[in-house]
Amino acid sequence: CLPDEAKVILKSLASKWKNVLDPNALEVIPLKGAMTNEVFQIKWQTIEGEMSRKVLVRIYGEGTNIFFDRANEIRTFEFISKNGQGPRLLGRFAQGRVEEFIRARTLSAPDLRDPTISALIASKMKEFHDLEMPGSKNVYLWDRLRNWLSEARRLSSPEEVETFRLDIMDKEISLLEKELSVSLKRIGFCHNDLQYGNIMLDEVTNSVTDYEYASYNPIAYDIANHFTEMAANYHTETPHVLDFSKYPGMESEQFMFEKY
Incomplete structure:
Protein backbone atom coordinates (compact mmCIF):
# COMPACT_ATOMS: atom_id res chain seq x y z
CA CYS A 1 0.00 0.00 0.00
CA LEU A 2 3.04 2.29 0.21
CA PRO A 3 4.56 3.82 -2.96
CA ASP A 4 8.06 2.60 -3.84
CA GLU A 5 9.41 6.14 -3.34
CA ALA A 6 8.17 6.11 0.24
CA LYS A 7 9.76 2.71 0.91
CA VAL A 8 13.14 3.99 -0.31
CA ILE A 9 12.95 6.95 2.09
CA LEU A 10 11.87 4.73 4.98
CA LYS A 11 14.69 2.23 4.45
CA SER A 12 17.18 5.10 4.22
CA LEU A 13 15.95 6.57 7.50
CA ALA A 14 15.97 3.22 9.30
CA SER A 15 19.48 2.39 8.10
CA LYS A 16 20.76 5.50 9.91
CA TRP A 17 19.26 4.40 13.23
CA LYS A 18 21.76 2.10 14.90
CA ASN A 19 19.19 0.41 17.13
CA VAL A 20 16.97 -0.83 14.25
CA LEU A 21 17.43 -4.58 13.72
CA ASP A 22 16.47 -4.71 10.03
CA PRO A 23 15.68 -1.55 7.99
CA ASN A 24 13.79 -3.69 5.46
CA ALA A 25 11.49 -5.27 8.07
CA LEU A 26 8.98 -2.49 8.51
CA GLU A 27 5.45 -2.85 9.84
CA VAL A 28 2.73 -0.71 8.21
CA ILE A 29 -0.29 0.20 10.36
CA PRO A 30 -3.17 2.23 8.83
CA LEU A 31 -4.38 5.04 11.09
CA LYS A 32 -7.96 6.28 11.19
CA GLY A 33 -9.22 9.83 11.49
CA ALA A 34 -7.65 11.61 8.50
CA MET A 35 -10.17 13.41 6.29
CA THR A 36 -8.32 13.98 3.01
CA ASN A 37 -5.21 11.78 3.26
CA GLU A 38 -4.22 8.19 3.97
CA VAL A 39 -2.05 8.02 7.08
CA PHE A 40 0.14 5.11 8.22
CA GLN A 41 2.29 4.42 11.26
CA ILE A 42 5.55 2.70 10.31
CA LYS A 43 7.39 0.60 12.90
CA TRP A 44 10.73 -1.22 13.06
CA GLN A 45 11.86 -3.70 15.69
CA THR A 46 14.89 -2.52 17.66
CA ILE A 47 17.70 -4.28 19.48
CA GLU A 48 15.99 -3.36 22.76
CA GLY A 49 13.29 -5.93 21.98
CA GLU A 50 9.95 -4.46 22.95
CA MET A 51 10.95 -0.94 21.93
CA SER A 52 10.40 0.19 18.34
CA ARG A 53 11.26 3.14 16.09
CA LYS A 54 8.24 4.85 14.53
CA VAL A 55 7.47 7.40 11.83
CA LEU A 56 4.30 8.53 10.12
CA VAL A 57 3.64 8.37 6.37
CA ARG A 58 1.00 10.66 4.88
CA ILE A 59 -0.26 9.89 1.36
CA TYR A 60 -2.16 12.74 -0.23
CA GLY A 61 -5.77 12.11 -1.19
CA GLU A 62 -6.61 11.95 -4.87
CA GLY A 63 -8.06 15.20 -6.23
CA THR A 64 -7.38 17.22 -3.07
CA ASN A 65 -5.27 19.78 -4.95
CA ILE A 66 -8.46 21.56 -6.00
CA PHE A 67 -8.88 22.62 -2.36
CA PHE A 68 -5.39 23.97 -1.61
CA ASP A 69 -1.91 24.56 -3.01
CA ARG A 70 0.13 21.47 -2.10
CA ALA A 71 3.51 23.17 -2.63
CA ASN A 72 2.46 25.99 -0.30
CA GLU A 73 1.26 23.45 2.28
CA ILE A 74 4.66 21.74 2.25
CA ARG A 75 6.45 25.08 2.76
CA THR A 76 4.11 25.84 5.64
CA PHE A 77 4.71 22.41 7.20
CA GLU A 78 8.49 22.84 7.00
CA PHE A 79 8.44 26.34 8.49
CA ILE A 80 6.06 25.44 11.30
CA SER A 81 8.00 22.32 12.26
CA LYS A 82 11.20 24.39 12.46
CA ASN A 83 9.37 26.69 14.87
CA GLY A 84 8.37 23.82 17.14
CA GLN A 85 4.69 23.84 16.21
CA GLY A 86 4.33 20.26 15.00
CA PRO A 87 6.09 17.10 13.80
CA ARG A 88 9.39 17.29 11.91
CA LEU A 89 9.48 16.62 8.18
CA LEU A 90 11.69 13.56 7.57
CA GLY A 91 11.21 13.07 3.83
CA ARG A 92 9.13 13.88 0.77
CA PHE A 93 7.95 11.90 -2.25
CA ALA A 94 5.60 12.68 -5.13
CA GLN A 95 2.45 11.37 -3.46
CA GLY A 96 3.13 12.35 0.13
CA ARG A 97 5.66 12.76 2.92
CA VAL A 98 7.27 11.10 5.94
CA GLU A 99 6.85 12.85 9.30
CA GLU A 100 8.07 12.47 12.84
CA PHE A 101 5.67 10.27 14.79
CA ILE A 102 4.20 12.16 17.74
CA ARG A 103 3.26 9.98 20.70
CA ALA A 104 -0.08 11.61 21.33
CA ARG A 105 -3.78 11.07 20.83
CA THR A 106 -5.99 12.80 18.31
CA LEU A 107 -8.89 14.62 19.92
CA SER A 108 -12.51 13.53 19.61
CA ALA A 109 -15.55 15.77 19.09
CA PRO A 110 -16.47 15.90 22.83
CA ASP A 111 -12.88 16.89 23.74
CA LEU A 112 -13.38 20.34 22.21
CA ARG A 113 -15.84 21.16 24.99
CA ASP A 114 -13.43 20.20 27.79
CA PRO A 115 -12.30 23.48 29.47
CA THR A 116 -8.74 22.26 30.02
CA ILE A 117 -8.36 21.24 26.39
CA SER A 118 -10.11 24.40 25.20
CA ALA A 119 -7.56 26.49 27.10
CA LEU A 120 -4.69 24.60 25.45
CA ILE A 121 -6.22 25.11 22.00
CA ALA A 122 -6.64 28.83 22.66
CA SER A 123 -3.00 29.30 23.68
CA LYS A 124 -1.77 27.24 20.74
CA MET A 125 -3.97 29.23 18.36
CA LYS A 126 -2.42 32.47 19.66
CA GLU A 127 1.08 31.10 18.99
CA PHE A 128 -0.01 30.14 15.48
CA HIS A 129 -1.51 33.56 14.73
CA ASP A 130 1.69 35.28 15.84
CA LEU A 131 3.94 33.31 13.48
CA GLU A 132 5.77 35.43 10.91
CA MET A 133 5.54 33.31 7.79
CA PRO A 134 7.71 34.07 4.74
CA GLY A 135 5.95 35.27 1.59
CA SER A 136 2.74 37.18 1.00
CA LYS A 137 0.54 38.17 3.93
CA ASN A 138 -2.54 38.85 1.82
CA VAL A 139 -5.91 37.51 3.02
CA TYR A 140 -6.72 34.33 1.11
CA LEU A 141 -10.22 33.61 2.41
CA TRP A 142 -12.22 35.27 -0.36
CA ASP A 143 -10.17 33.91 -3.28
CA ARG A 144 -10.39 30.43 -1.77
CA LEU A 145 -14.18 30.65 -1.49
CA ARG A 146 -14.44 31.78 -5.11
CA ASN A 147 -12.14 28.98 -6.27
CA TRP A 148 -14.20 26.37 -4.43
CA LEU A 149 -17.43 27.84 -5.80
CA SER A 150 -16.06 27.67 -9.33
CA GLU A 151 -15.10 24.02 -8.85
CA ALA A 152 -18.50 23.22 -7.31
CA ARG A 153 -20.26 24.71 -10.33
CA ARG A 154 -18.05 22.74 -12.70
CA LEU A 155 -18.87 19.45 -10.98
CA SER A 156 -22.60 20.12 -10.45
CA SER A 157 -25.56 19.45 -12.71
CA PRO A 158 -27.89 22.37 -13.60
CA GLU A 159 -30.38 20.97 -11.07
CA GLU A 160 -27.75 20.92 -8.31
CA VAL A 161 -26.65 24.46 -9.17
CA GLU A 162 -30.24 25.60 -8.68
CA THR A 163 -30.87 23.51 -5.56
CA PHE A 164 -27.77 24.75 -3.76
CA ARG A 165 -28.10 28.27 -5.17
CA LEU A 166 -24.60 28.18 -6.60
CA ASP A 167 -25.61 30.74 -9.22
CA ILE A 168 -25.97 33.54 -6.65
CA MET A 169 -23.32 32.55 -4.13
CA ASP A 170 -20.62 34.67 -5.77
CA LYS A 171 -22.68 37.77 -4.96
CA GLU A 172 -22.94 36.64 -1.34
CA ILE A 173 -19.16 36.18 -1.16
CA SER A 174 -18.60 39.69 -2.54
CA LEU A 175 -21.10 41.15 -0.06
CA LEU A 176 -19.43 39.42 2.88
CA GLU A 177 -16.00 40.53 1.71
CA LYS A 178 -17.16 44.15 1.49
CA GLU A 179 -18.90 44.15 4.87
CA LEU A 180 -16.37 42.15 6.88
CA SER A 181 -13.12 43.53 5.47
CA VAL A 182 -13.85 46.78 7.30
CA SER A 183 -14.27 45.23 10.76
CA LEU A 184 -11.93 42.21 10.57
CA LYS A 185 -8.68 44.13 10.36
CA ASN A 198 -6.33 18.05 13.41
CA ILE A 199 -5.39 18.46 17.07
CA MET A 200 -3.13 15.99 18.85
CA LEU A 201 -2.83 16.12 22.63
CA ASP A 202 0.67 15.63 23.97
CA GLU A 203 1.74 16.77 27.44
CA VAL A 204 4.95 18.18 25.98
CA THR A 205 3.99 19.66 22.61
CA ASN A 206 0.17 20.03 22.59
CA SER A 207 0.57 19.75 18.84
CA VAL A 208 -1.69 21.04 16.09
CA THR A 209 -1.36 19.07 12.85
CA ASP A 210 -2.47 19.18 9.24
CA TYR A 211 -1.68 22.55 7.67
CA GLU A 212 -3.24 22.00 4.25
CA TYR A 213 -5.55 25.01 4.52
CA ALA A 214 -3.24 27.32 6.49
CA SER A 215 -2.84 30.89 5.20
CA TYR A 216 -3.08 34.51 6.27
CA ASN A 217 -6.63 35.49 7.15
CA PRO A 218 -8.56 37.53 9.73
CA ILE A 219 -7.89 35.81 13.05
CA ALA A 220 -11.57 36.27 13.98
CA TYR A 221 -12.41 33.96 11.09
CA ASP A 222 -10.08 31.25 12.43
CA ILE A 223 -11.64 31.45 15.89
CA ALA A 224 -15.19 31.45 14.49
CA ASN A 225 -14.37 28.44 12.31
CA HIS A 226 -13.13 26.55 15.38
CA PHE A 227 -16.38 27.33 17.22
CA THR A 228 -18.35 26.02 14.23
CA GLU A 229 -16.25 22.83 14.21
CA MET A 230 -17.64 22.12 17.69
CA ALA A 231 -20.98 21.47 15.99
CA ALA A 232 -19.40 18.84 13.72
CA ASN A 233 -18.90 15.11 14.17
CA TYR A 234 -17.04 13.58 11.24
CA HIS A 235 -17.41 10.03 12.51
CA THR A 236 -21.12 9.60 11.86
CA GLU A 237 -23.13 8.52 8.82
CA THR A 238 -23.88 12.21 8.12
CA PRO A 239 -20.56 14.01 8.74
CA HIS A 240 -21.71 16.99 6.66
CA VAL A 241 -24.64 17.73 9.01
CA LEU A 242 -23.82 20.17 11.81
CA ASP A 243 -25.53 19.94 15.20
CA PHE A 244 -25.73 23.54 16.37
CA SER A 245 -26.97 22.47 19.80
CA LYS A 246 -23.26 21.67 20.32
CA TYR A 247 -22.18 25.19 19.32
CA PRO A 248 -20.45 26.87 22.31
CA GLY A 249 -22.45 29.31 24.41
CA MET A 250 -21.34 32.82 25.33
CA GLU A 251 -19.66 31.62 28.54
CA SER A 252 -17.56 29.03 26.68
CA GLU A 253 -16.60 31.56 24.02
CA GLN A 254 -15.57 34.11 26.65
CA PHE A 255 -13.49 31.47 28.44
CA MET A 256 -11.57 30.75 25.25
CA PHE A 257 -11.05 34.45 24.51
CA GLU A 258 -9.54 34.91 27.97
CA LYS A 259 -7.17 31.96 27.51
CA TYR A 260 -6.21 33.26 24.06
Whole structure:
Protein backbone atom coordinates (compact mmCIF):
# COMPACT_ATOMS: atom_id res chain seq x y z
CA CYS A 1 0.00 0.00 0.00
CA LEU A 2 3.04 2.29 0.21
CA PRO A 3 4.56 3.82 -2.96
CA ASP A 4 8.06 2.60 -3.84
CA GLU A 5 9.41 6.14 -3.34
CA ALA A 6 8.17 6.11 0.24
CA LYS A 7 9.76 2.71 0.91
CA VAL A 8 13.14 3.99 -0.31
CA ILE A 9 12.95 6.95 2.09
CA LEU A 10 11.87 4.73 4.98
CA LYS A 11 14.69 2.23 4.45
CA SER A 12 17.18 5.10 4.22
CA LEU A 13 15.95 6.57 7.50
CA ALA A 14 15.97 3.22 9.30
CA SER A 15 19.48 2.39 8.10
CA LYS A 16 20.76 5.50 9.91
CA TRP A 17 19.26 4.40 13.23
CA LYS A 18 21.76 2.10 14.90
CA ASN A 19 19.19 0.41 17.13
CA VAL A 20 16.97 -0.83 14.25
CA LEU A 21 17.43 -4.58 13.72
CA ASP A 22 16.47 -4.71 10.03
CA PRO A 23 15.68 -1.55 7.99
CA ASN A 24 13.79 -3.69 5.46
CA ALA A 25 11.49 -5.27 8.07
CA LEU A 26 8.98 -2.49 8.51
CA GLU A 27 5.45 -2.85 9.84
CA VAL A 28 2.73 -0.71 8.21
CA ILE A 29 -0.29 0.20 10.36
CA PRO A 30 -3.17 2.23 8.83
CA LEU A 31 -4.38 5.04 11.09
CA LYS A 32 -7.96 6.28 11.19
CA GLY A 33 -9.22 9.83 11.49
CA ALA A 34 -7.65 11.61 8.50
CA MET A 35 -10.17 13.41 6.29
CA THR A 36 -8.32 13.98 3.01
CA ASN A 37 -5.21 11.78 3.26
CA GLU A 38 -4.22 8.19 3.97
CA VAL A 39 -2.05 8.02 7.08
CA PHE A 40 0.14 5.11 8.22
CA GLN A 41 2.29 4.42 11.26
CA ILE A 42 5.55 2.70 10.31
CA LYS A 43 7.39 0.60 12.90
CA TRP A 44 10.73 -1.22 13.06
CA GLN A 45 11.86 -3.70 15.69
CA THR A 46 14.89 -2.52 17.66
CA ILE A 47 17.70 -4.28 19.48
CA GLU A 48 15.99 -3.36 22.76
CA GLY A 49 13.29 -5.93 21.98
CA GLU A 50 9.95 -4.46 22.95
CA MET A 51 10.95 -0.94 21.93
CA SER A 52 10.40 0.19 18.34
CA ARG A 53 11.26 3.14 16.09
CA LYS A 54 8.24 4.85 14.53
CA VAL A 55 7.47 7.40 11.83
CA LEU A 56 4.30 8.53 10.12
CA VAL A 57 3.64 8.37 6.37
CA ARG A 58 1.00 10.66 4.88
CA ILE A 59 -0.26 9.89 1.36
CA TYR A 60 -2.16 12.74 -0.23
CA GLY A 61 -5.77 12.11 -1.19
CA GLU A 62 -6.61 11.95 -4.87
CA GLY A 63 -8.06 15.20 -6.23
CA THR A 64 -7.38 17.22 -3.07
CA ASN A 65 -5.27 19.78 -4.95
CA ILE A 66 -8.46 21.56 -6.00
CA PHE A 67 -8.88 22.62 -2.36
CA PHE A 68 -5.39 23.97 -1.61
CA ASP A 69 -1.91 24.56 -3.01
CA ARG A 70 0.13 21.47 -2.10
CA ALA A 71 3.51 23.17 -2.63
CA ASN A 72 2.46 25.99 -0.30
CA GLU A 73 1.26 23.45 2.28
CA ILE A 74 4.66 21.74 2.25
CA ARG A 75 6.45 25.08 2.76
CA THR A 76 4.11 25.84 5.64
CA PHE A 77 4.71 22.41 7.20
CA GLU A 78 8.49 22.84 7.00
CA PHE A 79 8.44 26.34 8.49
CA ILE A 80 6.06 25.44 11.30
CA SER A 81 8.00 22.32 12.26
CA LYS A 82 11.20 24.39 12.46
CA ASN A 83 9.37 26.69 14.87
CA GLY A 84 8.37 23.82 17.14
CA GLN A 85 4.69 23.84 16.21
CA GLY A 86 4.33 20.26 15.00
CA PRO A 87 6.09 17.10 13.80
CA ARG A 88 9.39 17.29 11.91
CA LEU A 89 9.48 16.62 8.18
CA LEU A 90 11.69 13.56 7.57
CA GLY A 91 11.21 13.07 3.83
CA ARG A 92 9.13 13.88 0.77
CA PHE A 93 7.95 11.90 -2.25
CA ALA A 94 5.60 12.68 -5.13
CA GLN A 95 2.45 11.37 -3.46
CA GLY A 96 3.13 12.35 0.13
CA ARG A 97 5.66 12.76 2.92
CA VAL A 98 7.27 11.10 5.94
CA GLU A 99 6.85 12.85 9.30
CA GLU A 100 8.07 12.47 12.84
CA PHE A 101 5.67 10.27 14.79
CA ILE A 102 4.20 12.16 17.74
CA ARG A 103 3.26 9.98 20.70
CA ALA A 104 -0.08 11.61 21.33
CA ARG A 105 -3.78 11.07 20.83
CA THR A 106 -5.99 12.80 18.31
CA LEU A 107 -8.89 14.62 19.92
CA SER A 108 -12.51 13.53 19.61
CA ALA A 109 -15.55 15.77 19.09
CA PRO A 110 -16.47 15.90 22.83
CA ASP A 111 -12.88 16.89 23.74
CA LEU A 112 -13.38 20.34 22.21
CA ARG A 113 -15.84 21.16 24.99
CA ASP A 114 -13.43 20.20 27.79
CA PRO A 115 -12.30 23.48 29.47
CA THR A 116 -8.74 22.26 30.02
CA ILE A 117 -8.36 21.24 26.39
CA SER A 118 -10.11 24.40 25.20
CA ALA A 119 -7.56 26.49 27.10
CA LEU A 120 -4.69 24.60 25.45
CA ILE A 121 -6.22 25.11 22.00
CA ALA A 122 -6.64 28.83 22.66
CA SER A 123 -3.00 29.30 23.68
CA LYS A 124 -1.77 27.24 20.74
CA MET A 125 -3.97 29.23 18.36
CA LYS A 126 -2.42 32.47 19.66
CA GLU A 127 1.08 31.10 18.99
CA PHE A 128 -0.01 30.14 15.48
CA HIS A 129 -1.51 33.56 14.73
CA ASP A 130 1.69 35.28 15.84
CA LEU A 131 3.94 33.31 13.48
CA GLU A 132 5.77 35.43 10.91
CA MET A 133 5.54 33.31 7.79
CA PRO A 134 7.71 34.07 4.74
CA GLY A 135 5.95 35.27 1.59
CA SER A 136 2.74 37.18 1.00
CA LYS A 137 0.54 38.17 3.93
CA ASN A 138 -2.54 38.85 1.82
CA VAL A 139 -5.91 37.51 3.02
CA TYR A 140 -6.72 34.33 1.11
CA LEU A 141 -10.22 33.61 2.41
CA TRP A 142 -12.22 35.27 -0.36
CA ASP A 143 -10.17 33.91 -3.28
CA ARG A 144 -10.39 30.43 -1.77
CA LEU A 145 -14.18 30.65 -1.49
CA ARG A 146 -14.44 31.78 -5.11
CA ASN A 147 -12.14 28.98 -6.27
CA TRP A 148 -14.20 26.37 -4.43
CA LEU A 149 -17.43 27.84 -5.80
CA SER A 150 -16.06 27.67 -9.33
CA GLU A 151 -15.10 24.02 -8.85
CA ALA A 152 -18.50 23.22 -7.31
CA ARG A 153 -20.26 24.71 -10.33
CA ARG A 154 -18.05 22.74 -12.70
CA LEU A 155 -18.87 19.45 -10.98
CA SER A 156 -22.60 20.12 -10.45
CA SER A 157 -25.56 19.45 -12.71
CA PRO A 158 -27.89 22.37 -13.60
CA GLU A 159 -30.38 20.97 -11.07
CA GLU A 160 -27.75 20.92 -8.31
CA VAL A 161 -26.65 24.46 -9.17
CA GLU A 162 -30.24 25.60 -8.68
CA THR A 163 -30.87 23.51 -5.56
CA PHE A 164 -27.77 24.75 -3.76
CA ARG A 165 -28.10 28.27 -5.17
CA LEU A 166 -24.60 28.18 -6.60
CA ASP A 167 -25.61 30.74 -9.22
CA ILE A 168 -25.97 33.54 -6.65
CA MET A 169 -23.32 32.55 -4.13
CA ASP A 170 -20.62 34.67 -5.77
CA LYS A 171 -22.68 37.77 -4.96
CA GLU A 172 -22.94 36.64 -1.34
CA ILE A 173 -19.16 36.18 -1.16
CA SER A 174 -18.60 39.69 -2.54
CA LEU A 175 -21.10 41.15 -0.06
CA LEU A 176 -19.43 39.42 2.88
CA GLU A 177 -16.00 40.53 1.71
CA LYS A 178 -17.16 44.15 1.49
CA GLU A 179 -18.90 44.15 4.87
CA LEU A 180 -16.37 42.15 6.88
CA SER A 181 -13.12 43.53 5.47
CA VAL A 182 -13.85 46.78 7.30
CA SER A 183 -14.27 45.23 10.76
CA LEU A 184 -11.93 42.21 10.57
CA LYS A 185 -8.68 44.13 10.36
CA ARG A 186 -6.40 41.98 12.52
CA ILE A 187 -4.70 39.58 10.13
CA GLY A 188 -2.61 36.62 11.28
CA PHE A 189 -1.40 33.26 10.08
CA CYS A 190 -4.48 31.06 10.46
CA HIS A 191 -4.90 27.29 10.57
CA ASN A 192 -8.33 27.53 8.85
CA ASP A 193 -9.28 23.93 9.69
CA LEU A 194 -9.04 23.60 13.45
CA GLN A 195 -11.37 20.62 13.85
CA TYR A 196 -10.82 17.89 16.44
CA GLY A 197 -9.11 15.52 13.99
CA ASN A 198 -6.33 18.05 13.41
CA ILE A 199 -5.39 18.46 17.07
CA MET A 200 -3.13 15.99 18.85
CA LEU A 201 -2.83 16.12 22.63
CA ASP A 202 0.67 15.63 23.97
CA GLU A 203 1.74 16.77 27.44
CA VAL A 204 4.95 18.18 25.98
CA THR A 205 3.99 19.66 22.61
CA ASN A 206 0.17 20.03 22.59
CA SER A 207 0.57 19.75 18.84
CA VAL A 208 -1.69 21.04 16.09
CA THR A 209 -1.36 19.07 12.85
CA ASP A 210 -2.47 19.18 9.24
CA TYR A 211 -1.68 22.55 7.67
CA GLU A 212 -3.24 22.00 4.25
CA TYR A 213 -5.55 25.01 4.52
CA ALA A 214 -3.24 27.32 6.49
CA SER A 215 -2.84 30.89 5.20
CA TYR A 216 -3.08 34.51 6.27
CA ASN A 217 -6.63 35.49 7.15
CA PRO A 218 -8.56 37.53 9.73
CA ILE A 219 -7.89 35.81 13.05
CA ALA A 220 -11.57 36.27 13.98
CA TYR A 221 -12.41 33.96 11.09
CA ASP A 222 -10.08 31.25 12.43
CA ILE A 223 -11.64 31.45 15.89
CA ALA A 224 -15.19 31.45 14.49
CA ASN A 225 -14.37 28.44 12.31
CA HIS A 226 -13.13 26.55 15.38
CA PHE A 227 -16.38 27.33 17.22
CA THR A 228 -18.35 26.02 14.23
CA GLU A 229 -16.25 22.83 14.21
CA MET A 230 -17.64 22.12 17.69
CA ALA A 231 -20.98 21.47 15.99
CA ALA A 232 -19.40 18.84 13.72
CA ASN A 233 -18.90 15.11 14.17
CA TYR A 234 -17.04 13.58 11.24
CA HIS A 235 -17.41 10.03 12.51
CA THR A 236 -21.12 9.60 11.86
CA GLU A 237 -23.13 8.52 8.82
CA THR A 238 -23.88 12.21 8.12
CA PRO A 239 -20.56 14.01 8.74
CA HIS A 240 -21.71 16.99 6.66
CA VAL A 241 -24.64 17.73 9.01
CA LEU A 242 -23.82 20.17 11.81
CA ASP A 243 -25.53 19.94 15.20
CA PHE A 244 -25.73 23.54 16.37
CA SER A 245 -26.97 22.47 19.80
CA LYS A 246 -23.26 21.67 20.32
CA TYR A 247 -22.18 25.19 19.32
CA PRO A 248 -20.45 26.87 22.31
CA GLY A 249 -22.45 29.31 24.41
CA MET A 250 -21.34 32.82 25.33
CA GLU A 251 -19.66 31.62 28.54
CA SER A 252 -17.56 29.03 26.68
CA GLU A 253 -16.60 31.56 24.02
CA GLN A 254 -15.57 34.11 26.65
CA PHE A 255 -13.49 31.47 28.44
CA MET A 256 -11.57 30.75 25.25
CA PHE A 257 -11.05 34.45 24.51
CA GLU A 258 -9.54 34.91 27.97
CA LYS A 259 -7.17 31.96 27.51
CA TYR A 260 -6.21 33.26 24.06
